[in-house]
Amino acid sequence: xxxxxxFICGDPHGEFGPLIEIVHRHRPGAVVLAxxxxxxxxxxxxxxxxxxxxxxxxxxxxxxxDSDADYDNLFGSSLSDRNLDGRVVTIAGLxxxxxxxxxxxxxxxxxxxxxxxxxxxxxxxxxxxxxxRGGLPRRHRSTIxxxxxxxxxxxxxxxxxxxxxxxxxxxxFEAIDTLIEAMGVKRAFHGHHHESxxxxxxxxxxxxxxxxxxxxxxxxDFLHSAGPDQPIAR
Numbered sequence: 001x002x003x004x005x006x007f008i009c010g011d012p013h014g015e016f017g018p019l020i021e022i023v024h025r026h027r028p029g030a031v032v033l034a035x036x037x038x039x040x041x042x043x044x045x046x047x048x049x050x051x052x053x054x055x056x057x058x059x060x061x062x063x064x065x066d067s068d069a070d071y072d073n074l075f076g077s078s079l080s081d082r083n084l085d086g087r088v089v090t091i092a093g094l095x096x097x098x099x100x101x102x103x104x105x106x107x108x109x110x111x112x113x114x115x116x117x118x119x120x121x122x123x124x125x126x127x128x129x130x131x132x133r134g135g136l137p138r139r140h141r142s143t144i145x146x147x148x149x150x151x152x153x154x155x156x157x158x159x160x161x162x163x164x165x166x167x168x169x170x171x172x173f174e175a176i177d178t179l180i181e182a183m184g185v186k187r188a189f190h191g192h193h194h195e196s197x198x199x200x201x202x203x204x205x206x207x208x209x210x211x212x213x214x215x216x217x218x219x220x221d222f223l224h225s226a227g228p229d230q231p232i233a234r
Contacts, residue, residue, distance in 0.1 A: 005092065006028060006030045006031070006096070006217075007022065007031045007215050007216065007217055007218070007223070008031070008032050008208075008210060008216050008217075008218065009034060009210070009213070010034055010194070010210030010212055010213060010214035010215070010216075011036035011037075011192065011210070011213070012033065012036070012037055012038070012212070013037075013063070013213075014037075016046050016047060018215060019213070022223050022224060024049070024050065024053065027054065028054050029054065029091075030091045030092050031050075031055070031056055032057045032059075032084065032091075032096065033057070033058040034189060035058075035059050035060055035062075035192065036062065036064060036191060037061065037064055037074050038064060038066070038070050038073075039070075039073040039077070041073055042076065042077040043056075043073060043079050044079050045077075046073075047079075055091065055092075056079055057089070057096075057098075058084065059098040059099065059100030059161055059163060060083070060085060060100040060141070061100065061102075061163045061192060062101060062142050062163065063142075064142055065138050065140075065141050068138070071141065083100070084098025084161065085100035085101065086098065086099070086100075086148040086152060088152070088156070088183075094158045094159055094218065095159070096161060097155065097157035097183060098160075098161050099149070099152060099161075099162040099164070099176075099179070100142065101141075101142040102142065102143065102144060102163060102192070103143075103144050103164060103173065103175075104144075106140075108143075108145070108146055110175035114146045118145055118147040119136050119140075122145075123135065123136060152183065153178075153179050153182040155183060156183055156184050157184070157185050158185065158186055159187045159188070159218065160179070160183065160189070161188075161189050162176055162188070162189075162190050163190065163191050163192045165192060165193055166188060166190065168200075171193065176190075181205075185205050186204060186205055186206065188206070188207050189209075189210055189216065190209055190210065191209075193209060194211050194212045195209045195211055196209060196210060196211035196216075206220060211225050
């Protein structure tokens with residue numbers, strides 16, 4: 001693999017062995033974790049052996065706010081600045097966008113209208129008794145807010161990495177398709193549903209689902225698509 005190659009990793013749920021082995025073998029320029037990371041210690045410690053070899057980027061999944069430890073080991077790690085959620089960053093020559101978290105009815109459940117637009121709107125309504133560490137409740141730190149979505153939709157990207165799936169998945173959302181179209185995305189990857197798949201190509205964007213611990217190249221070739229307790233595909 002060349003230094004301009006980017007790999008996308010499906011929900012690790014604390015199991016980083018497949019990703020670490022693949023990075024040591026292929027030496028990609030960067031890897032992006034598609035949420036539900038659930039590191040058992042700070043993420044920089046979990047991935048210490050590959051940090052000299054590749055850039056590590058990530059988006060949060062819904063389970064990354066399940067507990068204080070899940071949250072702190074990700075958002076409090078020295079890789080906290082590599083959070084792609086709500087951003088478009090040029091990585092190895094590609095403009096890669098991230099949309100972390102999931103839709104939740106208390107905030108926004110497309111296609112229904114949003115209940116609130118922003119984190120500050122939610123804080124104004126939820127009451128200080130529900131604050132966590134002086135701000136947004138921990139659970140909603142992995143919720144998709146319209147403000148984040150709308151800010152992304154006004155930008156351009158080559159690739160979108162989201163936790164939620166687009167409408168081609170039975171539990172996906174047309175709102176993700178709308179975002180992809182608005183941004184001009186040509187390749188879209190999602191986690192969350194633990195299924196590795198290449199969706200039928202029906203338009204300008206190619207869609208890929210990532211199984212738990214799956215690792216795919218930016219072109220959608222799966223280097224590992226088994227579960228965390230299964231051997232890596234060679």
